[in-house]
Amino acid sequence: MTATPSFYHQSAPPGLTGIKAWLLTHDHKRLGLMYLGAVFFWFVLAMILGLLLRTELMSQGRTIMGSGMYNSMFTLHGVIMIFLFVIPAIPAIFGNFFLPIQLGTDDVFFPRLNLFSWYLFMFGGLFAIISLFAGDGFPDTGWTFYVPFSVQNSKNVGLTVTAAFILGMSSMLTGLNFVTTFHRMRDKRMGLMQIPLFTWSLYATAWVQILATPVISITFVLVVLERFLSIGLFDPAKGGDPILYQHLFWMYSHPAVYIMILPGMGVISEIIPVFSRKSIFGYKAIVWSSMAIAIAGSLVWAHHMYTSGMSDVSVFVFSLLTFLVAIPSAVKVFSWVATMYKGSIEMTPPLLLALMFIYLFSVGGLTGLVLGAVGTDIHVHDTHFVVSHFHFVMFGGTGFAFFAALHYWWPKMFGIMYSFKAAYVGAVLTCVGFLFHYVPMLILGMQGMPRRYYDYLPQYETGNFLAGFGGYVMCLGIVIMFVNLLRSFRQKVPAPADPWGGTTLEWKIPSPPPVHNFIEKPQIMDFPYDFKGVVEQSQQNDR
Amino acid sequence: MRAEIDRVGIKIGMWLFLYSEIVLFGGLFVLYAAYFHKHPESFAVGGKELDRVIGAVNTVVLLVSSFTVAASITAIQKGSRKLTIGLLVFSITCGFVFLVNKYFEWGTKIHHDIYPNSETLVNGEPGLNIFFGLYYVITGLHGLHVIIGMILLSISLVLVLAGKIDGSRFSMLDNSGLYWHLVDLIWIFVFPLFYLVL
Numbered sequence: 001m002t003a004t005p006s007f008y009h010q011s012a013p014p015g016l017t018g019i020k021a022w023l024l025t026h027d028h029k030r031l032g033l034m035y036l037g038a039v040f041f042w043f044v045l046a047m048i049l050g051l052l053l054r055t056e057l058m059s060q061g062r063t064i065m066g067s068g069m070y071n072s073m074f075t076l077h078g079v080i081m082i083f084l085f086v087i088p089a090i091p092a093i094f095g096n097f098f099l100p101i102q103l104g105t106d107d108v109f110f111p112r113l114n115l116f117s118w119y120l121f122m123f124g125g126l127f128a129i130i131s132l133f134a135g136d137g138f139p140d141t142g143w144t145f146y147v148p149f150s151v152q153n154s155k156n157v158g159l160t161v162t163a164a165f166i167l168g169m170s171s172m173l174t175g176l177n178f179v180t181t182f183h184r185m186r187d188k189r190m191g192l193m194q195i196p197l198f199t200w201s202l203y204a205t206a207w208v209q210i211l212a213t214p215v216i217s218i219t220f221v222l223v224v225l226e227r228f229l230s231i232g233l234f235d236p237a238k239g240g241d242p243i244l245y246q247h248l249f250w251m252y253s254h255p256a257v258y259i260m261i262l263p264g265m266g267v268i269s270e271i272i273p274v275f276s277r278k279s280i281f282g283y284k285a286i287v288w289s290s291m292a293i294a295i296a297g298s299l300v301w302a303h304h305m306y307t308s309g310m311s312d313v314s315v316f317v318f319s320l321l322t323f324l325v326a327i328p329s330a331v332k333v334f335s336w337v338a339t340m341y342k343g344s345i346e347m348t349p350p351l352l353l354a355l356m357f358i359y360l361f362s363v364g365g366l367t368g369l370v371l372g373a374v375g376t377d378i379h380v381h382d383t384h385f386v387v388s389h390f391h392f393v394m395f396g397g398t399g400f401a402f403f404a405a406l407h408y409w410w411p412k413m414f415g416i417m418y419s420f421k422a423a424y425v426g427a428v429l430t431c432v433g434f435l436f437h438y439v440p441m442l443i444l445g446m447q448g449m450p451r452r453y454y455d456y457l458p459q460y461e462t463g464n465f466l467a468g469f470g471g472y473v474m475c476l477g478i479v480i481m482f483v484n485l486l487r488s489f490r491q492k493v494p495a496p497a498d499p500w501g502g503t504t505l506e507w508k509i510p511s512p513p514p515v516h517n518f519i520e521k522p523q524i525m526d527f528p529y530d531f532k533g534v535v536e537q538s539q540q541n542d543r
Numbered sequence: 544m545r546a547e548i549d550r551v552g553i554k555i556g557m558w559l560f561l562y563s564e565i566v567l568f569g570g571l572f573v574l575y576a577a578y579f580h581k582h583p584e585s586f587a588v589g590g591k592e593l594d595r596v597i598g599a600v601n602t603v604v605l606l607v608s609s610f611t612v613a614a615s616i617t618a619i620q621k622g623s624r625k626l627t628i629g630l631l632v633f634s635i636t637c638g639f640v641f642l643v644n645k646y647f648e649w650g651t652k653i654h655h656d657i658y659p660n661s662e663t664l665v666n667g668e669p670g671l672n673i674f675f676g677l678y679y680v681i682t683g684l685h686g687l688h689v690i691i692g693m694i695l696l697s698i699s700l701v702l703v704l705a706g707k708i709d710g711s712r713f714s715m716l717d718n719s720g721l722y723w724h725l726v727d728l729i730w731i732f733v734f735p736l737f738y739l740v741l
Binding site: 109110113172176177179180183184185210211212213214215217218219221222225229230231232233237238239240241244247248251 | 549551552555556559560562563564566567568569570571573574577578581582585659660664665668669670671672673676677679680684
């Protein structure tokens with residue numbers, strides 16, 4: 001086994017050396033790592049922006065920046081976090097790296113298209129950077145680019161919207177690649193109900209990416225056209241209707257929420273059974289709930305618009321549909337918890353992060369019901385309650401799943417182990433800081449503090465100060481977590497092929513994997529989460 | 544890396560892409576539906592101002608070119624290269640004819656001061672402004688797709704001439720053909736919505 005060189009030492013297509021072996025690669029594993037590098041950069045940048053925003057809000061009045069700057073900053077924070085971190089993070093990094101391996105194949109179906117998607121991603125990021133410095137600076141519209149403000153605004157909205165358009169293309173092409181790979185490249189002996197859950201969740205995500213992304217593309221095209229030609233499609237004076245913009249925008253952007261969370265749920269579905277040494281509870285239910293979330297999640301977009309003035313009938317229908325999405329999500333949460341019941345649990349950093357995910361995601365989901373119900377939503381609409389809710393889901397959910405995935409697959413991707421102790425400290429600080437950061441926001445929102453406001457009344461100062469304090473603790477935790485992972489490159493503690501006792505195919509091959517993933521044809525198990533072999537092995541070792 | 548080319552897989556990928564194109568236009572059709580509901584009278588007035596003859600000619604041109612593209616794919620599979628080249632050249636010419644017609648159609652409208660943000664539209668009936676706004680956006684985007692389709696067909700043509708596409712390797716031509724049919728299909732919806740039903 002040790003004789004086989006890893007994908008770091010062999011390029012695909014063969015014969016490329018140096019930087020070319022990366023920039024022209026068709027290898028899904030290298031592309032995954034290239035996404036990791038880019039996404040890491042954007043995450044740290046947007047995290048710093050977020051921290052600056054909360055620092056500004058820690059005390060009343062001007063603290064470190066002016067109000068115009070503040071508006072641009074929260075827009076930038078939102079745009080980067082959504083389009084350059086949360087959407088691409090898990091599918092583009094871990095999906096690229098592990099989807100082909102979990103399906104028992106050597107690459108995605110369209111390897112060159114995969115490389116093209118990466119370039120689109122980088123190009124979109126570059127556009128976003130250019131729009132910071134070119135023209136009149138970054139827009140202050142918020143990441144939603146609502147008309148009429150985004151059309152009348154003198155700032156660089158056109159360029160930023162174009163950047164988002166290109167990033168959407170990249171995400172859609174990745175989805176297209178995954179769906180085709182799923183159907184055509186899967187090992188012939190692997191039936192649909194033998195596919196690992198992470199891959200299933202990516203499949204559901206990929207469909208949403210293909211289905212929903214073109215809607216945002218055309219919406220962004222219309223914003224740019226309006227800016228250049230002033231057609232008036234969303235301008236009431238010219239016969240247009242601004243609410244239609246909101247419909248088009250959320251027709252993509254709500255399904256996009258599921259593009260963000262579904263892969264995270266997939267990660268958790270991998271981690272929980274491995275460290276419980278117990279087959280996942282309700283495999284089929286989890287598969288179907290992924291698909292159900294993908295479908296139902298595409299039909300709830302207007303719950304962002306209860307106060308926009310649309311008809312009461314629509315409000316009622318969308319509220320009902322919104323409640324339906326809670327069912328498959330809860331199926332997953334109960335399945336994870338039931339998997340752990342009577343399992344033989346081994347605590348590791350990925351499991352700890354997965355448990356934090358379950359808790360934080362549940363809070364996010366339950367506060368979502370408060371917003372999905374019309375009566376309560378009218379009260380807290382556009383307040384800090386909303387901000388807190390979606391950070392619980394997006395950050396407490398997808399963010400923590402991302403951290404968990406990093407810690408879970410790090411040994412496989414780089415062939416090295418990291419220090420558990422520092423990882424625990426980082427994870428706990430992040431989680432405690434998270435709660436300090438976002439729970440005050442829930443309360444502030446209930447008391448009526450609006451979102452996106454530069455300044456506030458004196459009674460909100462304590463809450464905002466606490467939130468800022470929590471933000472610092474959280475960022476400290478994240479820094480510890482990342483530094484610990486990066487330090488593992490220096491310590492170079494080699495990782496075995498299967499450090500955790502996992503059963504899916506990626507744990508059957510060397511760490512890091514060879515360029516064609518499998519040296520010999522992989523054994524396909526009847527059920528991907530059958531831990532009998534792993535348990536027997538560890539019992540033998542104990543004797 | 545793969546031993547043989549998986550034609551079905553390539554086609555699945557292409558179909559998924561075409562699907563996303565349909566959704567792209569779908570967003571515009573949603574706008575059309577909503578605004579038609581809001582300003583039915585203005586839409587009827589606007590629709591009468593469009594030239595049905597040019598529209599009908601363009602429809603025929605596109606349908607014929609779709610047929611010739613399909614025929615060229617059959618021709619390459621049967622090994623008659625010359626026929627393939629002839630059919631492709633004809634199809635690309637049809638694309639040109641379509642664009643030239645569109646140019647004259649738009650030109651006449653612009654000459655009559657009907658274009659986005661023109662005096663007549665801004666000061667006139669709001670519904671009419673929306674109708675022509677949508678007309679320009681949808682036919683403009685469709686025209687862009689015609690151009691992309693022509694580029695794809697031209698690339699296929701060059702590859703056929705270079706001998707890179709033949710009876711055993713024709714996925715590029717096949718997929719360009721599919722794209723051309725999509726362009727046709729979208730027009731089949733645009734034509735009645737703007738020229739006929741109103």
